[in-house]
Amino acid sequence: MVSLPVVLAAGAVMFGIGLYGALGQTNTIMVIMGVELMLGAAMLNVVGFLRYSHPHGTSGNFFVLVVMTLMAVEAAVGFALVVSVFRHRRTAEVDDLTDLKG
Amino acid sequence: MSDFSPLAILGLGVVGASCVWLLEELVAGARPAPARALRGLGTTLRAPLRRPETYDNALFHLAPGLLVLAAMVALATVPWAPGFRGIDFQAGALLFAGALAYVTPAMFMAGWGAGRPLAVVGGFRWLALMLAYAMPVAMVITAVAAPAGSLRPTDIVNVQHAVPMALVQPLALALWLPAVTAVCFLPPFDLPQADAELGGGVFSEYRGLDRVLVTLAQRILLLAASGMTAALFLAGWHGPLLPPALWMALKTAAVAALILWGGRRLPRVEVDRALSLAWKVANPLAILAIVIAGGLTLAFYR
Amino acid sequence: MSDLATAIVFWPAAALMLGTALYVFITSSMARAGLLLLASLGVEGLVFLALASEFLGFLQLLMMSGEMVIMVFFMVMFMPDPGGLMGMDMTHDKRRSASVAIAIAVGLAVVAVLTDWPARVAGTDAPDVRAIGYEVMGRSMVSFLFAAMTILLAMVGGVLLAKHGGRFGIPAPAGEQRGQEND
Numbered sequence: 031m032v033s034l035p036v037v038l039a040a041g042a043v044m045f046g047i048g049l050y051g052a053l054g055q056t057n058t059i060m061v062i063m064g065v066e067l068m069l070g071a072a073m074l075n076v077v078g079f080l081r082y083s084h085p086h087g088t089s090g091n092f093f094v095l096v097v098m099t100l101m102a103v104e105a106a107v108g109f110a111l112v113v114s115v116f117r118h119r120r121t122a123e124v125d126d127l128t129d130l131k132g
Numbered sequence: 133m134s135d136f137s138p139l140a141i142l143g144l145g146v147v148g149a150s151c152v153w154l155l156e157e158l159v160a161g162a163r164p165a166p167a168r169a170l171r172g173l174g175t176t177l178r179a180p181l182r183r184p185e186t187y188d189n190a191l192f193h194l195a196p197g198l199l200v201l202a203a204m205v206a207l208a209t210v211p212w213a214p215g216f217r218g219i220d221f222q223a224g225a226l227l228f229a230g231a232l233a234y235v236t237p238a239m240f241m242a243g244w245g246a247g248r249p250l251a252v253v254g255g256f257r258w259l260a261l262m263l264a265y266a267m268p269v270a271m272v273i274t275a276v277a278a279p280a281g282s283l284r285p286t287d288i289v290n291v292q293h294a295v296p297m298a299l300v301q302p303l304a305l306a307l308w309l310p311a312v313t314a315v316c317f318l319p320p321f322d323l324p325q326a327d328a329e330l331g332g333g334v335f336s337e338y339r340g341l342d343r344v345l346v347t348l349a350q351r352i353l354l355l356a357a358s359g360m361t362a363a364l365f366l367a368g369w370h371g372p373l374l375p376p377a378l379w380m381a382l383k384t385a386a387v388a389a390l391i392l393w394g395g396r397r398l399p400r401v402e403v404d405r406a407l408s409l410a411w412k413v414a415n416p417l418a419i420l421a422i423v424i425a426g427g428l429t430l431a432f433y434r
Numbered sequence: 435m436s437d438l439a440t441a442i443v444f445w446p447a448a449a450l451m452l453g454t455a456l457y458v459f460i461t462s463s464m465a466r467a468g469l470l471l472l473a474s475l476g477v478e479g480l481v482f483l484a485l486a487s488e489f490l491g492f493l494q495l496l497m498m499s500g501e502m503v504i505m506v507f508f509m510v511m512f513m514p515d516p517g518g519l520m521g522m523d524m525t526h527d528k529r530r531s532a533s534v535a536i537a538i539a540v541g542l543a544v545v546a547v548l549t550d551w552p553a554r555v556a557g558t559d560a561p562d563v564r565a566i567g568y569e570v571m572g573r574s575m576v577s578f579l580f581a582a583m584t585i586l587l588a589m590v591g592g593v594l595l596a597k598h599g600g601r602f603g604i605p606a607p608a609g610e611q612r613g614q615e616n617d
Contacts, residue, residue: 031437032444034554037485038546040448044455046539051459053531056524059509060459063471066505067455070475073494074482081485082554088569092577094490095570098497099581103588105501109508110592122512125526188463222563226492230479233499237472240503244465259507263500270496283489283563 037078045071058115058122062108069101141208148207149351152388159392179340184247192245196338196345198238203352205231210359211285213369213377223283228360229270232315235353236262239317239324239334242346246337254333257403258317258324264410265314265321271418272308275301275425276364279433285360289368291433296367300428304421305365307414309391312357314406316350319395323403358387443484451477462524464513468506472498489563 044067051064073094080090112122119126157164184192208219209228221227236259243255277283279300280291288297298305314321325333335346362368362383369376401409454474458467475498482491525531570578 031441032484034551035547035549037444039543040452040481042539042542042546043452045542046535047452047455047459049538050531050535053534054525054528055459056526057509057513059505059512060467060524063458063467063505066471066501067458067474070478073490074478077482077485077487077490080487083552085486085555088565089574091487091490091566092569092574094487095493096577096581098493099585102497102501103584105505106588106592107595109504110595112508112512113596116512188465191465191469221488221492223489223492226489226496230492230495230499233496234476236499236503237469237506240465240506241469256507259503263504266500281564 034078034082037082038075041071041074041078044068044074056123056125058108058112058124061124062105062112065104065108066101069097069104073097141204144212145204145207145348145352145355148355149348151385152351152354155385155388156392159389159396173344176339176343177341179343181342182337182339184245184337188245188247190245191241192247192337193342195238195242195245196342196349198234198241199349200345200352202231202234202238203349203356206356207352207359209285210356211289211363211368212359212380214286220284220286224285225273225277225283225288225364228285228356229266229273232269232312232353232357233262233266235315235317236266242338243324243334246334248337250330251334251336254324254330258334261314261321261323261403261406261410264407264415265311268307268311268410268414268418269315271415271422272304272311273364275304275418275421278422278425278429281429281433285363289363289370292367293370296365296370298365301365301421301425303417303424305361307418307421308361308365311414312361313391313395316353316357316391318350318354318391320398320400321406322395322400323406354388354391355384358391359384361387440484440486444481447477447480447484450474451481459525464509465506468502468509471505472502475502489566 048064048067048069048071051067052061053064055061055064076090076093076097080087080094084090115127116122121127153169154164181193183189206228209221209224209231211220211224219227239258239262240255243251243253243258246252273283276297277288279297280288282288310321317324323333324330325335330336335343338346359380362380366383366387368383369380371379374382451474454470454477458470458474461467461470476495479491479494479498482488482494
């Protein structure tokens with residue numbers, strides 16, 4: 031049967047996968063995908079808490095709505111940055127963007 | 133989640149798809165010949181599945197399945213008669229929009245998986261088109277749900293027992309019809325598979341079972357879209373004298389016939405014109421429709 | 435939903451969600467990666483449904499479809515090898531990032547399992563969608579407006595950033611004007 035720790039553990043695994051993507055991928059779009067997965071894991075946790083410890087509340091729903099908004103905003107700004115960088119550098123690989131490295 | 137009946141919906145899908153075929157023939161002015169159509173279906177089914185030359189076979193063969201799934205889920209949310217519906221969720225109207233949104237990835241998968249230039253072009257066209265047209269669908273649903281104060285399709289039907297929503301919100305209906313026609317990739321919005329422009333587009337490579345599934349999915353989509361139009365705008369099963377289910381069937385058939393007839397009459401919309409219509413006209417007007425719906429709700433439906 | 439129905443939907447859906455999420459970073463085809471991400475986040479909507487949040491689940495289905503399809507579009511645009519036909523490696527620091535990710539996932543999971551969460555509250559019915567509406571348009575109105583403004587800002591900022599010449603109106607270096615033949 032499903033319980034709160036199970037849901038949270040699934041969220042943790044999803045967060046780990048997203049983190050692996052965000053750290054290990056070389057392309058900016060793939061990094062954005064990793065971040066989306068991490069935000070998805072956060073939403074999963076909120077929904078888990080909502081179901082198992084606060085089933086009659088509505089404010090948790092609102093948190094998820096905000097996270098969904100955040101996902102859309104993050105993707106939009108991320109894509110805009112990628113377009114902008116690609117215009118000037120002809121690449122979207124994060125390894126090539128090292129100008130500010132000391 | 134009352135009376136969930138997947139089998140009934142499956143049956144309804146198949147029967148309804150044949151009815152849509154009949155309607156297509158009638159609208160085209162042809163004499164329907166079921167025996168010949170069945171023979172044609174058999175021939176198509178016997179043809180072997182095609183392996184595209186790219187390695188994305190999985191995407192290619194998954195796409196028709198995803199199309200049918202999306203169409204069936206959309207069909208299941210339509211309230212057909214009091215007590216006869218597939219799924220009665222609180223947010224059923226939202227699920228309808230959500231199911232229709234999955235036509236987009238399916239088309240992209242079909243185009244990409246086929247690996248032919250024209251098919252890929254069709255997939256990308258569809259992507260651009262659907263991003264523009266999925267939004268009016270969702271916004272019009274919001275506008276129609278506001279008077280009912282509920283996203284449950286049954287409630288939306290019941291709030292129209294006196295006046296159909298089409299009379300109250302003609303703007304929403306005017307936005308909704310082209311948008312759902314586009315979602316069903318029917319002419320005049322058949323841009324992804326346009327025969328004359330792209331030689332079949334995303335579906336040009338489909339043979340055998342895949343082809344049958346794609347056709348089935350399109351007809352079920354049309355059925356679901358016209359059923360939802362009847363439920364959201366034409367007061368669903370409410371009507372004098374006749375039994376509720378018959379009213380619903382008549383209204384659905386009328387909407388489907390209107391969409392098919394319009395498709396035969398109107399020239400195909402060009403991609404750039406379709407896009408600029410959607411972004412510059414349909415989406416702002418949809419926001420206006422939501423504002424109007426808010427005013428109407430405050431004035432009459434409280 | 436009853437506990438049994440929750441379990442029947444939750445376990446396969448969660449497994450599918452995690453499996454597709456992992457496969458996003460394994461496959462070398464960009465179209466597949468984007469569609470797998472869509473599958474993962476779409477199935478997450480199903481998980482929400484299992485956890486009695488049908489409104490959020492359907493909203494997730496609807497939102498993710500559009501968002502991930504745009505993602506696929508950008509991936510095909512900006513990836514050197516969108517079809518994955520050459521099977522090129524797109525990772526760096528694979529071992530270190532994997533170990534960091536595994537360590538953090540295990541740590542979080544251990545916390546989740548070992549913490550003494552408050553006892554479960556009774557009531558598993560889906561919350562009334564109308565109540566969510568009142569929450570959004572009532573108590574949380576200000577934060578909702580803030581989220582809306584954030585979206586608006588992101589739209590304006592995104593267009594400004596991505597437009598020809600960037601936000602300062604400085605044209606891109608010569609490669610831009612010559613068109614796409616420049617690699």
